[in-house]
Every structure is written in C-alpha cells, then in structure tokens.
Amino acid sequence: MTSVVSSSQRTVRIGSRKSQLALVQTYWVQEQLQKSFPDITFEVHTMATQGDIILDVALAKIGDKGLFTKELELGMINQEIDFAVHSLKDLPTNLPEGLVLAAITERENPADALVVNEKFKDRQIDTLPEGAVVGTSSLRRLAQLRHHYPHLAFKDVRGNLNTRLAKLDAGEYDALILAAAGLQRLGMGDRVHQVLPKEVSLHAVGQGALGIECRGDDAEVQKLLKAIEHPATRDRCLAERAFLRDLEGGCQVPIGVNTEINGDTLTLTGIVASIDGTEFVQDAVTGSTSDAEQLGTQLAQRLREQGAQPILDKIFTEIQRGS
Template sequence: MVTSLQNTTSHKTTFTIGTRKSQLALVQTYIVRDKLQAIYPHYEFNIETMSTTGDKILNQALSKIGEKALFTKELEIALENGTVDFVVHSLKDLPTVLPPGMVLGAITERENPNDALVLNKKCEGLTLATLPEGSVIGTSSLRRVAQLKRRYPHLSFKDVRGNLNTRLAKLDDENGPYSGIILAVAGLVRIGQENRISHILTSSDSLHAVSQGALGIECRENDPQVKELLEALNHNDTRLCCLCERSLMRTLEGGCTVPIGVNTKLDQEKNTLWLHGLVASLDGKTVIEYQDQVSLTPAEEEEEAEQAPASATDATTGAVAAENTTHDTNLSIRRLRDRREKIAEQLGRHVANTLIQNGADKILEELAHH
C-alpha cells in the first residue's frame, strides 16, 4: 500500500497540513507530520496555522458561544478551498457530522482519554474529596461540571478558558480563585506537563469526552492520494472505539453544550466492544446512564464466508501474482475493518437510543431551551 503510493510519479509530492496555532495543536500536528515524514521520506510536509472561532472568543464559556464547529470551521474552509491538503484535529473537537465532501481520513492511536486534576501548590496532597468546602475548581466543560457536582457537591466550579499553559498560569496565580483545574491527561502529556497531574480521575468520577485523547485527520473525500497517504496513520482499535463514541453523540445530537460522557473498552480476547454512555443535567442532579457490549465476531465470519479458496490452476506466477495477492489482502483488511466499524457504530446508536428511552430526551430538551 505504501510502496505503490511512493512509486507513483504523477501525483504531488508536497502537502500542506492545517492546524490551530495553540501549542498543543502544533505539538499534535508535529506528531502527525513526523510520522508521515518517516513513512514517506521523499515527500515534503508543510504546516499552515490559523486561529478558529474558539481560539478568538475567550471571554465566554464554550457552551454560550452557540457554534458547534468552534475549533474546526476555519480549518475546514481552508481544506475546502485547497489551501491545505488535510487537517489535524483533537478528535473530541471535531463535530460528528462533517461538511459535505469531507471525510475522517485517519484516527491515530489514543493517548490516555481520562480527565486529570491539577492542584494549586497550596492544595498539594489533597483530592477532590478532601478539598475544603467551597473550593473553586476550574473547567470549561459542562460534562465535567455536571458529573463532578454530583460526586462532590461541596465544591464550586468556575469557567476557565485559554490554551493549556494559560489555564495552568491562572491556576498558579497566587491571587487567583482556583484550588484546582480539570484538564485532559492527553493534552498535559503531549505538551510535557504530565508532572503537573495531581490525580487521574477514574470513570466513577467522570466519564471522559467522546474521542478524547485521539487525533482525527480530516481530508477531502475526492482526494484519493491523500486518503491513501493517511491510511498509514490509522490505529484500528482506537478508530473502532472512537467511531462507536461518535455514533452515540451523533444520535444524541450532542456537542459541547451537552454533558455527555463515555467510556469504551475493546476486549481483544473475547472480541467484544463495550460502551458506557451518560447524559447529565447541568446541575448534575439528573443522570441517565446505560452500558452494553457487542461481539465483533460476525464481521470476521462474514469476511471468511466471502473468501473462496483460490484454485491452484487459476493462480498466476511471479510478480503479478504477488501484486494481486497484496491487493486482495489490503482489500480484505479494509473490508473487515469497515464491517467491524459498522458494528461499533450500531452499538453507539443502540446505547444512545436506550439513553433517550430512559429519559435522556427530557434532559436534552431542557438543555436546548437553556
């Protein structure tokens, strides 16, 4: 697959990657660029940075801006008009319905998807449970607030915006209000600030955001060369879990204005995918949860049934035979991946629909009016 792309001389050899300007966005883009550069040493990969709506409006809570594509719209415009060839996103920021003509070309291997508590120095050694009554915890996520209010009603929560270093600086301000802030483990690890993590929150504290910890690379649907190029970056297990989670969110029609939490586990030994989904009211007093699992075995069985054994008399020889075998193998791998992904997306829809049947629809209606 990679060899055939490298041997193609009629295609372009210089590509432009779109990204936000923040330190974390750039670090993530460098990760993607460096991996591609190692695979395709004869290609050139340039980076084009830009500011998005979410980067420009820092004096409002994300939930109050009223825009779903807060961190992606400007990047997708550049992708549509050909200014960039593909875009690197934090997948949790990418809406579950892409603009016409755009596809998710790759999902990279996931970093730890959990949330982390980072404490002010004056609170070192404490936890969310042991912080004094009224301690202020900073977070811009309604999902985190709703879940943590439920578990730790003695705490107060205050919005905090800005890039990771800005938020850490606000936490460290001696005159600031924050005893701690909640951030994604993945972001702290990627910018080399994992030493700031006081505690990693478990799923019993806070289910993580949809696709948190994974990078999504968006490209044009009608650009076969870029789609083929990005294939090398796909991490199939991560892709399976994230597509399942995104299917749940798509069914719930949620975004940053809806407290939706998830937890996904892929059991390789049993060949099963498990999803835990949650929808909470803003005050955390009403929480609807549901979890279920599905077997991925039917995808393998369907693929095996379609593969008829090749007759020895029909087999060609030499390089042509090897090339045909490689092509057939790649087709088979992609077909199997597509089938597994369909099963994963069905699980996401099933869990979402069950949440709705169990009362999540009432929370969603209330949030829409709010």
C-alpha cells in the first residue's frame, strides 16, 4: 500500500464524528500534529454515526458495539480516511480486523460531574431532595447513583451537550450527570457544579482520553500519531480496557474504573454493579505500569471470583428484554 505521507502524497485525512465535541477534539489533534509535522497537510473529514442519528432511544436499548465508531472504521478500511479520532470511552475494546489503537492522548479529568438547575445551586449530589430528577444516559452512572442515592429519580437523557443543558435549564431535569472532560473541552467548565468523588461514581473506561485508530498496515501514520501519545494516560487506559475486555462488557454495562499512577506503579480499581444498584462488586489491584493490561485482566478475574459474572449475566438479559 502507498503511504499517505510518501513524497508523492503529503495529505493525511482525519475522520471525525460531526458533533461539536467530536470536532473540538479532532481539531485539537489536527493542531498538535500540524505543529509537529508542518510539511504535511492534515484534513478533517466528518461522518455521521448511528449514535449521532438515533437520539430518541436509550443507548442501552440500541446496542452499543461501535455505535459511535463503525462508520469511521469503515472509512478507514475503505481508505477514505487515514485515521479517526474517538472519545476513547466510545471505542470498543475489540477492534475490527486490520485496525489498531495507534495512540492515546493526555487525559482530561476523567471524573463524572454534577450539573444542576439554578434552583439547586446550593445543593450537592448528597443533599438533593427526595424525588429530584437526575438525567443520565449511562447505565454505569445510573447503577452507582441508585446504590448511593436510592431516594433520587433517574431519567434518560440523549442529545448533544447543548441540548441536554437546555433541557436541564428549562426544568425538565433537576440535575444531570455528565463527563467533566466534555464540559471542559467545550469551554463549559463553569457548568460543573460538583466533581463526583470516586467513592460515589467510578468513571467509564477511557473517559477523558482520546483514542486514535488507524489501519494496522500503515506504519507511517502510526509513527506520526505516536508524537501526540501520552505514556501515563496510555498505561492507565490500557489497564482499564483490558479489564472491560475480559469482562466482555460494552460501554453501556455498569462497569466503572479508576486508575492512579505513582512512579512506575499503577493501581486499578474496578466495579461491576447491577442496574438497580442493589448488587455491587468492587476491588483493586496494584502493579507495574509495564504490566498494565495484565493488571486489567487480573482485576476482572478477581471480580468474577467475587460474584461479578451473575450480575453481568443478569444485566445482559435485562438489556436484551429492553428493561
């Protein structure tokens, strides 16, 4: 195959979803690469994914394998684009044949954030009144929050960030749980009312990081992408993704994580929870950053020994039934 960065071709095509957040993230990647390789032209090509088109159905009911990535992956396989920028939490842990995760960029704050309607500006998550309506499209957040705050009411919310915030401000919801990283990247960090501590909500696998996917046989593009990889974020996210992969959980299964690095030591915490929040299995492992993926597998096996598998089996059944 002819490299896209050979002397006869100095243009690299970047694939992106059309959403505002996706474009902000993709233009950031484009800017970083342009600084590092000024003699190469990096063009952004946008595509609509299934997850962008179907906005009136809960994510868990659609089936989320590749929901926000499939069209971009087909674009790479068909050589319409050379690499794609994803929110890493949207990228399945098993990639299509011929594609690889070439780089992971430095992570923004991966925590979940509470955003409130003006009438609750003096409240925190643990002081919201009984029956307050909290919007989230994530089963992971839903399961953990139901566990800690069974007195709150939870309601699904879809749409882009501006749409969700408009629904909140109009009073359709009393609060929303959103990714702090997305708000920060869109210049809406001031809407973060409270960053939820890990004791309340372990974040999604890969949350806050960007994953850049490309063809496995395109060594030149892979070499370019390594210029913007962040090693510590990579190690943390590889551990998280191995944990999720071993449990065979998609993005919409209530699996949460937290990773911390101290020198060459990585600590991975993981949770599997039932959708109603009543069943809850959590543990942590610590080891070398060089063994990141093995740590993820080890933690998955540990949680299985503690009863995670029956919880997961029940969740898959509930999702298939449309519960």
